Amino acid sequence: MAHIIASMVRPALFLIVLLSLVQARAQTPEASPPAAPVVSATAAPAPDLATQPATPVVTGTVPVRITYSHVNVDGPYIAMTFDDGPSGPNTPRLLDLAAKKHIKLTFFLIGQNAQHYPDLVRRELAEGHEVGNHSWTHPVLSKMSNDAIRAELQKTQDAIVAATGYRPTLMRPPYGALLPKQRLWVSQEFGFKIILWDVDPLDWKRPGPSVVAARIIAAVRPGSIILSHDIHSQTVDAMPEVFDTLLAKGYKFVTVSELIAMDKGPVKKKTAAAASATPATNLATAPAQ
Numbered sequence: 244m245a246h247i248i249a250s251m252v253r254p255a256l257f258l259i260v261l262l263s264l265v266q267a268r269a270q271t272p273e274a275s276p277p278a279a280p281v282v283s284a285t286a287a288p289a290p291d292l293a294t295q296p297a298t299p300v301v302t303g304t305v306p307v308r309i310t311y312s313h314v315n316v317d318g319p320y321i322a323m324t325f326d327d328g329p330s331g332p333n334t335p336r337l338l339d340l341a342a343k344k345h346i347k348l349t350f351f352l353i354g355q356n357a358q359h360y361p362d363l364v365r366r367e368l369a370e371g372h373e374v375g376n377h378s379w380t381h382p383v384l385s386k387m388s389n390d391a392i393r394a395e396l397q398k399t400q401d402a403i404v405a406a407t408g409y410r411p412t413l414m415r416p417p418y419g420a421l422l423p424k425q426r427l428w429v430s431q432e433f434g435f436k437i438i439l440w441d442v443d444p445l446d447w448k449r450p451g452p453s454v455v456a457a458r459i460i461a462a463v464r465p466g467s468i469i470l471s472h473d474i475h476s477q478t479v480d481a482m483p484e485v486f487d488t489l490l491a492k493g494y495k496f497v498t499v500s501e502l503i504a505m506d507k508g509p510v511k512k513k514t515a516a517a518a519s520a521t522p523a524t525n526l527a528t529a530p531a532q
């Protein structure tokens with residue numbers, strides 16, 4: 244009897260070991276990349292509406308991350324970003340506010356505006372902020388050919404280099420619209436990291452400074468990349484409250500490149516699954532916190 248049981252158990256054990264090996268292989272990051280939230284960039288005419296998933300690119304065995312909407316950091320670090328400028332009336336007073344609070348910001352510039360306000364681009368860099376490329380004319384890049392995308396980005400790089408001598412290493416696609424294969428191509432062509440966001444106060448709808456401030460303050464978490472626009476006066480009007488409140492909560496404002504330099508890598512699987520179950524930070528539909 245014992246012999247019969249033993250002869251049944253041995254193959255069963257072998258099968259279990261084999262199955263667990265197969266399962267372990269299926270769970271390696273290479274074999275099953277984490278599920279990514281679905282993008283709905285086409286639904287609305289909103290600028291910078293969609294939050295798109297990070298796209299790890301595997302070179303050899305080390306995944307190189309090219310897209311960031313949030314950074315996994317140890318500590319209360321966040322990056323406040325301002326798109327579509329520089330703006331003659333608004334950017335100088337935003338820079339004044341940031342200087343007063345010793346806060347570092349990141350500006351994603353429209354090439355035409357950078358060409359129009361080279362002094363403001365120089366001032367942004369001189370005061371310790373970062374500037375990135377946000378295209379020349381703010382088109383929907385995901386609908387364009389590689390050649391047309393290259394022209395949009397190159398012209399803007401050239402304008403920023405001409406104004407400052409600095410060559411940006413970050414780009415943000417207008418509306419967050421850039422297909423995964425385009426992101427890879429853009430990153431290879433220009434050496435850019437592609438920067439999206441995890442906090443969107445929908446400030447372009449001009450809901451009033453206090454609403455803009457409240458939405459940002461409610462949604463920020465360590466490692467957040469906050470989207471906003473320095474071409475809207477209400478957004479700049481909201482910043483004293485945003486800066487004061489977040490500083491009082493212990494947050495530290497750094498540039499996007501500084502935030503990425505603190506990246507601890509992908510969050511562990513359990514946390515990632517929990518995070519993807521949480522709705523994206525589209526505050527128009529999210530409940531108030």
Ligand code: ZN
Binds near residue numbers: 290326377381417418
């Ligand atoms: Zn924009």
